[in-house]
Amino acid sequence: xxxxxxxxxxxxxxxxxxxxxxxxxxxxxxxxxxxxxxxxxxxxxxxxxxxxxxxxxxxxxxxxxxxxxxxxxxxxxxxxxxxxxxxxxxxxxxxxxxxxxxxxxxxxxxxxxxxxxxxxxxxxxxxxxxxxxxxxxxxxxxxxxxxxxxxxxxxxxxxxxxxxxxxxxxxxxxxxxxxxxxxxxxxxxxxxxxxxxxxxxxxxxxxxxxxxxxxxxxxxxxxxxxxxxxxxxxxxxxxxxxxxxxxxxxxxxxxxxxxxxxxxxxxxxxxxxxxxxxxxxxxxxxxxxxxxxxxxxxxxxxxxxxxxxxxxxxxxxxxxxxxxxxxxxxxxxxxxxxxxxxxxxxxxxxxxxx
Amino acid sequence: xxxxxxxxxxxxxxxxxxxxxxxxxxxxxxxxxxxxxxxxxxxxxxxxxxxxxxxxxxxxxxxxxxxxxxxxxxxxxxxxxxxxxxxxxxxxxxxxxxxxxxxxxxxxxxxxxxxxxxxxxxxxxxxxxxxxxxxxxxxxxxxxxxxxxxxxxxxxxxxxxxxxxxxxxxxxxxxxxxxxxxxxxxxxxxxxxxxxxxxxxxxxxxxxxxxxxxxxxxxxxxxxxxxxxxxxxxxxxxxxxxxxxxxxxxxxxxxxxxxxxxxxxxxxxxxxxxxxxxxxxxxxxxxxxxxxxxxxxxxxxxxxxxxxxxxxxxxxxxxxxxxxxxxxxxxxxxxxxxxxxxxxxxxxxxxxxxxxxxxxxxxxxxxxxxxxxxxxxxxxxxxxxxxxxxxxxxxxxxxxxxxxxxxxxxxxxxxxxxxxxxxxxxxxxxxxxxxxxxxxxxxxxxxxxxxxxxxxxxxxxxxxxxxxxxxxxxxxxxxxxxxxxxxxxxxxxxxxxxxxxxxxxxxxxxxxxxxxxxxxxxxxxxxxxxxxxxxxxxxxxxxxxxxxxxxxxxxxxxxxxxxxxxxxxxxxxxxxxxxxxxxxxxxxx
Numbered sequence: 001x002x003x004x005x006x007x008x009x010x011x012x013x014x015x016x017x018x019x020x021x022x023x024x025x026x027x028x029x030x031x032x033x034x035x036x037x038x039x040x041x042x043x044x045x046x047x048x049x050x051x052x053x054x055x056x057x058x059x060x061x062x063x064x065x066x067x068x069x070x071x072x073x074x075x076x077x078x079x080x081x082x083x084x085x086x087x088x089x090x091x092x093x094x095x096x097x098x099x100x101x102x103x104x105x106x107x108x109x110x111x112x113x114x115x116x117x118x119x120x121x122x123x124x125x126x127x128x129x130x131x132x133x134x135x136x137x138x139x140x141x142x143x144x145x146x147x148x149x150x151x152x153x154x155x156x157x158x159x160x161x162x163x164x165x166x167x168x169x170x171x172x173x174x175x176x177x178x179x180x181x182x183x184x185x186x187x188x189x190x191x192x193x194x195x196x197x198x199x200x201x202x203x204x205x206x207x208x209x210x211x212x213x214x215x216x217x218x219x220x221x222x223x224x225x226x227x228x229x230x231x232x233x234x235x236x237x238x239x240x241x242x243x244x245x246x247x248x249x250x251x252x253x254x255x256x257x258x259x260x261x262x263x264x265x266x267x268x269x270x271x272x273x274x275x276x277x278x279x280x281x282x283x284x285x286x287x288x289x290x291x292x293x294x295x296x297x298x299x300x301x302x303x304x305x306x307x308x309x310x311x312x313x314x315x316x317x318x319x320x321x322x323x324x325x326x327x328x329x330x331x332x333x334x335x336x337x338x339x340x341x342x343x344x345x346x347x348x349x350x351x352x353x354x
Numbered sequence: 355x356x357x358x359x360x361x362x363x364x365x366x367x368x369x370x371x372x373x374x375x376x377x378x379x380x381x382x383x384x385x386x387x388x389x390x391x392x393x394x395x396x397x398x399x400x401x402x403x404x405x406x407x408x409x410x411x412x413x414x415x416x417x418x419x420x421x422x423x424x425x426x427x428x429x430x431x432x433x434x435x436x437x438x439x440x441x442x443x444x445x446x447x448x449x450x451x452x453x454x455x456x457x458x459x460x461x462x463x464x465x466x467x468x469x470x471x472x473x474x475x476x477x478x479x480x481x482x483x484x485x486x487x488x489x490x491x492x493x494x495x496x497x498x499x500x501x502x503x504x505x506x507x508x509x510x511x512x513x514x515x516x517x518x519x520x521x522x523x524x525x526x527x528x529x530x531x532x533x534x535x536x537x538x539x540x541x542x543x544x545x546x547x548x549x550x551x552x553x554x555x556x557x558x559x560x561x562x563x564x565x566x567x568x569x570x571x572x573x574x575x576x577x578x579x580x581x582x583x584x585x586x587x588x589x590x591x592x593x594x595x596x597x598x599x600x601x602x603x604x605x606x607x608x609x610x611x612x613x614x615x616x617x618x619x620x621x622x623x624x625x626x627x628x629x630x631x632x633x634x635x636x637x638x639x640x641x642x643x644x645x646x647x648x649x650x651x652x653x654x655x656x657x658x659x660x661x662x663x664x665x666x667x668x669x670x671x672x673x674x675x676x677x678x679x680x681x682x683x684x685x686x687x688x689x690x691x692x693x694x695x696x697x698x699x700x701x702x703x704x705x706x707x708x709x710x711x712x713x714x715x716x717x718x719x720x721x722x723x724x725x726x727x728x729x730x731x732x733x734x735x736x737x738x739x740x741x742x743x744x745x746x747x748x749x750x751x752x753x754x755x756x757x758x759x760x761x762x763x764x765x766x767x768x769x770x771x772x773x774x775x776x777x778x779x780x781x782x783x784x785x786x787x788x789x790x791x792x793x794x795x796x797x798x799x800x801x802x803x804x805x806x807x808x809x810x811x812x813x814x815x816x817x818x819x820x821x822x823x824x825x826x827x828x829x830x831x832x833x834x835x836x837x838x839x840x841x842x843x844x845x846x847x848x849x850x851x852x853x854x855x856x857x858x859x860x861x862x863x864x865x866x867x868x869x870x871x872x873x874x875x876x877x878x879x880x881x882x883x884x885x886x887x888x889x890x891x892x893x894x895x896x897x898x899x900x901x902x903x904x905x906x907x908x909x910x911x912x913x914x915x916x917x918x919x920x921x922x923x924x925x926x927x928x929x930x931x932x933x934x935x936x937x938x939x940x941x942x943x
Contacts, residue, residue, distance in 0.1 A: 033818045036825060040489050041837070054495070055856055057555065058488045065486055114406070115399045116486070116576055125595065179635065188642050189665065196639040197631050198597065301631040303596035311395075316818055 001344075008340070012333040019329045020322065024100060027318045028072050034113055034316035038062050066113050071095045104326070110319035112312075119323040122308065127327075129199070130292040130304035133220060137227030137293075138285040144228065145235035145278075150271070152236070153243035154262050163237070170233035178226040178299040185222060194222045197301035223300045227293055235281055242274035249273075272346060279342045286335035291328040388600065388625035389916065389933055391648040392637045396596050396630050401576030402529040402584070403479065404486040409628070412926050414529055416601050416626065418584030421454060421473070422526030423618050426922035426929050429840050431523040432618050435460050435468055435530055435585070440512075442522060444878070450517045451501075452525050456508040461608045462532050463583050468608075470510035471543070474500045475533035478542050481550035483557075484567030486576075490528065491551075496521055499547050517878040523841050535582055536569050587621030587931060601626040622918065622934040642666060647913040650927045654715045657909040670911050673921035673928075676720055676729050677908040678838040681791065683799070683901045686830050688861035691777050698898040699741075700751035701781075701831070704802035705795070706743035707903040714794045718907040724891030725848075727905050729923065730840060732884045735891040741901060745806050752779075752806075759807055766809050780809045784823055785833040787814035792833040795903070799831070824859040832859065835906075839924060843887060844875045849899065862899030 039062065063069045071091035079086040103110055109119035152159055169177070186196040199219050200212070207215065246252060247270050255265045292306030305324065312320035343350050397410035402418055405411050415423070422439065425432040433439060440452035460468040477500055480490040496515050503509035514521050533540065541562045575582040579590050585608065588601035602625055609619040629646065631637040634653050638660065640646040652660075657674070660666040683705055685692045692698055711719045720728045723738040757767040757779060767779040783799060785792035793814060800810040810831075815823060823829055836848070847853050850871050851863030870890050877883035894900065908927050912919055915936045920929040 033822050036821050037818055038488075040492075051852055052856070054492060058492050060555065061483075061488045061491075065488075116401075116574070122595075182636060182639060186639055186643070188639075192643055196643060196645060197636050198629070298632045299636060301597075301629070301633065301636055303594070307596060307632070314817055 005341070008337050012330075012337055015333050016326065016330045020104075020326045021097070021101075023325045024097060024318075024322055025073065027321065028068075028096065030316060031068055031318075034066070034318060035059055035062055035068070037316055038066070038113065067096065067099070067110075070099075073097050100322070109323035109326070112320050113317045114312075114315055114320075119319045122320060123305070123323050123327060126292070126303060126305045126308045127290060129302060130297075130306070131289060133223055133296070133302065133304060134227065134285075134289045134293060136220070137224045137231065138282075138289060140224065140228045141231035141235055141285075142282055144232055145239055148232075148236045149239035149243060150263070150266050152240040153247060153266050153270070163240075166233040166237055169229055170237065172230075174226065174230045174293070174295045175299065177229050178223075178296050181222045181226050181229075182299060195219050199302060223293075223296045223302060226296050226299075231285065235278060238281060239274060239278045242277055243270055246270035246274045275346055276343065279346065280339050283335040283339035283342070286338065287328050287332040290331045291324070387623075387935065388627040389623045389647050389930070389935075390627045390629055390645070391930060392631050392640070392646055392650065393628045394630075394632055394634075394637075394651070397599070398595075399576040400579045400590075401486060402531060403490055404576060405489075408925050412930070413590075413599060413601075413628070414584075415586065416588040416931070417579050417586040417590060418529035418531070419460070419468075419586050420527055420529050421456075422523060424527075424839070424841065424924055425616075425618055426924050426927075427617055427920050429922075429924065431526070431841065432616060433457075433526075434618055436526055440522060440525065444517055445513075448516065450514045450521065450878075452512045452514060452522060454510055454512065454526070455506075457608075457612065458508065459608050459611045460585060462534075462585050463604065466532075466534060467508070468530060468585055469507045470500075470502045471507065471540075472530050472533045473510060474502060474547070475537060475542055476528065476531045477547055478545060478550055479531065479536075479566075479570070480528075481547065481553070482542075482563055482566055483553065483555075484564065485570055493524070494528065495551060497525060497547070498551065516876055518844075518876050519878060519880055519883055520842050520844065520875075529584065531582065531584065536573065537566060542566060588626065596630055598627055598629045601628075617920065617929060617932050620918075620929075620932040622932060623930070626930055641670065641911060641913075644669070644913070647916060648919070648928065648930075648933075649911045650908075652909040652911050654718055654907065654909060657911060658716050658718075660911060666911075669914055671914050671916075671919075673910040673912070673919065674718065675908050675910075675921050675923045675927065676727065677906050677923055677925075677927075678727055678840065679835050679908075680722060680725055680727070680838060680905050681795070681833070681835050681903045682725075683795065683903065684832045684834070684860045685899055685901075686827055686832075686860060687899050688827050689830055691779055691781075692830060694755055695897045696751055696755035697757070697779075698901075699896075700748040700755060701803070701808070702741045702898050702901040703744040703748040703751065704799055704806070704808075705741070705901060705903060706798050706802065707740065709743065710791075710795050710798055711904055714791050715904075715906065718909075719904040720907075721904050722902050724894055725836065725838065725845070725900070725902050726843075726887060726891060727838065727840070727923075729905075732880065733843070733887040735888040737888075738892060738895055741895070741898075743802070745802055749806050764809075766807050780811075781830040782811045782813055783831040783833065784813045784815050784820060784829040786817050786820050788817065795833045825856065827855075827859070827861060829859075837925075843883065845871045845890070846875060849894075860899040862897065864897070867893060867897070 039058065060069070071094070073095055074091055074093070074097070075088055076091050077086040078089055100110060107120065109123070111118055112122060148162075152162065182196060183190065185191050185194045195218065200215050243266060247265065252265055252270055255269050256262070290305060291309065292304040294306030294310045296302070297304045297307045309321065309324040312324065393409045395407070395409065397407060397413050399406055400410055400413055400417070402414050405414060419435045421434065421436040422431045423434045431439065435456055437455045437457050440454045443451040443453065445451055454473075456468055456470065462468060477494065477497060479485060480487050480494050497512050498515050499513040501511040501513065512525050514525060533542075544562070573581045583589070587607045587609065588603055590599060591602045592598075592600040603621050603623065607621055609615065609621070612619055631640060631646070634656060637646060637649055638652070638656050641649045642660070642665075657672065660670065661672045683702070685698045685701065687693055687698070707721055711717055711721070721740045722728055723735055723740050726734045728734050752767060756769040758769060759767055768776050770776055781803070783796045785796050796812050800812055803810045813829070824832060847857035849858055849860070849862060849867060851858075851868050854861050854863060870886060870893060874883055874886045874890060877886055908923065910919070910921055910927055912928075916933050917936050918929070918932040918934050920932055921927060922929070
């Protein structure tokens with residue numbers, strides 16, 4: 001098992017490196033847009049418009065400041081002046097890719113094009129806000145789905161309406177759920193129970209730890225509810241369908257024939273087998289934990305990975321974007337690995353077969 | 355047992371809900387006297403040499419001072435660090451000397467006076483290699499030297515290349531930084547401004563300049579402005595990225611000693627807090643709840659809705675001013691079908707500016723004949739009339755331009771070229787996908803063009819890709835806004851031949867328009883410039899590379915408890931430092 005895990009981890013690391021390298025090299029093909037966006041906005045009237053030569057000098061200075069004045073890769077195609085055909089030549093280690101890779105090996109993802117800040121610090125700060133938000137939502141959704149699916153599998157009288165409601169919520173985009181919650185529970189015209197934005201009251205007043213925690217939870221209530229509501233139907237409906245399938249199996253009938261109560265059959269016999277597809281669904285939530293939830297972060301004005309990466313993409317802030325790609329890519333591949341491990345644990349037959 | 359467990363979990367849930375509700379009630383009380391202002395996005399970088407957006411500019415006005423600053427009330431530049439507007443001395447026909455004197459009250463936080471050497475140092479920073487100064491080095495290149503008065507450390511003269519009116523204002527519109535913090539030994543004094551301006555990019559590294567660049571990078575004023583404290587009225591107390599920026603007024607600011615004190619030197623709020631709320635609907639809810647005090651740049655529909663709501667009217671004041679942002683449609687004159695003025699004039703008659711204003715902006719905005727705001731009585735050419743929405747007239751003009759309607763209606767318009775071959779009139783309209791107003795204009799244009807048989811395809815484009823498409827000429831027609839102000843009328847970056855492939859997206863240029871743009875940029879009196887600007891507007895309407903549709907309104911909603919907002923057409927649209935609570939600030943609880 002340990003040997004299998006080692007090889008899988010090695011493969012995962014190689015896949016993350018290949019993914020990040022691909023994205024790095026592709027992103028540099030769009031570097032002119034990054035340079036353009038770093039220049040003053042063309043839509044603003046300015047005193048000094050500058051001659052083409054001055055603009056070129058300005059662009060070169062920006063390129064040098066952003067570290068884009070060295071060749072992209074170890075080998076490159078150089079087109080000499082007055083020549084039509086380019087020639088391949090070796091650029092040595094003084095290239096953008098080598099510098100980036102060396103930085104990554106040392107845990108440094110470079111500095112942001114926009115702010116000059118270290119990317120590691122920027123990502124770390126965003127994760128600090130994102131993980132509690134997405135983590136608590138994922139946990140709540142998983143626990144609620146587990147509880148609700150077991151109840152639904154027992155075929156109660158309220159099965160139809162609840163299932164209909166779940167399908168209805170499942171059809172709603174996340175931004176609609178977030179807006180509905182905002183307009184219902186943070187609106188002085190309806191119910192102003194929860195705050196409309198932020199993570200705290202952001203005052204200078206000193207609050208004790210308990211008040212700070214209560215304030216934080218109070219601010220997180222609606223965003224977590226929005227994320228939970230969006231994830232809950234998918235998880236519940238899948239698990240409920242899976243449970244219904246398992247309850248129709250011979251071993252479940254046998255268990256019932258032995259006189260076991262319906263709930264006991266579900267919990268002790270059917271649930272473990274029904275969980276397999278849900279494990280893959282739960283593992284899907286792991287990349288979202290670090291990638292954030294841009295819609296909810298924008299709607300509730302929360303800082304986090306989603307907003308950071310969306311804004312970095314819009315501004316072509318490639319160092320930040322690369323850091324995000326590495327992080328979410330690693331989370332995605334690790335989640336796949338984790339799913340496989342959980343499969344082995346839940347159903348040993350899979351391990352024997354593999 | 356199960357029932358007991360169920361009851362206990364219900365009780366826990368109830369307690370939690372009650373706690374949250376109590377927390378909610380408690381938080382609705384105002385706890386501090388900070389005035390909370392909404393920003394749609396974080397300034398990201400507060401480096402005074404690298405101001406990338408309006409929020410960064412606004413924040414820097416709190417932390418730093420410039421020689422001159424635009425007065426939002428009078429729409430004139432007024433002195434801040436300078437004692438008065440500079441006196442102007444023309445030297446020959448191409449140079450100008452501007453004589454400045456700094457206020458004797460002006461000091462840094464440590465009590466050291468702000469001197470001419472600080473101004474000289476700041477100007478040299480703009481041209482020092484290794485610093486993020488690409489933009490100021492381009493904008494302030496017209497200042498070729500600074501001459502310090504040996505008899506008075508507060509007096510100096512700026513020698514400018516050119517005698518333009520706007521150079522007088524622009525010469526003082528930069529934040530003055532402390533020499534003592536970055537160059538305590540005064541080593542930069544051995545360099546003249548001209549030395550740095552003409553220093554080739556390939557020059558060997560200089561130890562003094564390198565050391566300065568390292569000290570500047572170490573101070574990181576973009577992220578930690580407190581390490582390079584300016585002489586502005588506020589300190590940045592806390593900056594939580596993407597959440598808020600808190601400013602606290604300095605207890606002893608130098609301008610407190612200035613009598614009489616102009617509005618620009620007011621700093622009334624003890625605390626200012628800019629909160630970052632990207633979504634306008636969320637910001638509106640926060641404003642209605644009292645969690646926000648000022649909501650500038652409010653979307654028109656939300657502004658109109660709240661203004662008619664009795665509950666909102668009871669707690670909020672509403673201000674609408676004409677902005678200097680003009681919505682335009684541009685034609686790519688480098689494309690053969692749009693190279694002639696008649697075709698562009700014809701297509702501009704398919705734009706229903708009044709209809710779009712009514713539909714999208716609820717009639718709030720001003721139609722215009724050109725890129726100058728109708729509010730600017732001196733420079734606006736009121737002898738012209740806005741281009742009418744006239745599809746029938748467009749058909750006549752297309753025929754005059756040599757276009758002929760094909761026999762089949764869906765085949766559109768074609769014209770024979772003198773050198774043989776035919777052209778077909780088919781257009782692609784690009785606009786930023788995130789702007790509803792641009793989408794409305796593009797759809798209206800498409801419908802009107804279709805009614806006269808011109809096929810138009812719409813291409814909503816992501817913001818960064820849109821910038822590149824404009825730069826590369828990858829469009830036929832674009833829709834976008836231009837941000838203007840009442841001070842700068844330099845159209846070189848937009849319409850001059852030397853900006854083709856950069857800011858001049860339309861690719862339009864004629865020798866006449868180039869000469870006119872240069873003359874406007876060089877005009878040394880406002881009257882002379884006004885005459886030229888009126889001619890320029892007439893020429894642009896006749897040539898129609900850009901069709902200015904309307905100037906949008908700017909909307910602000912603010913708490914009724916605030917006074918001294920001074921709503922203005924100039925961004926940010928109000929004077930944050932002159933605001934105050936009507937009944938005096940409440941104390942923290």
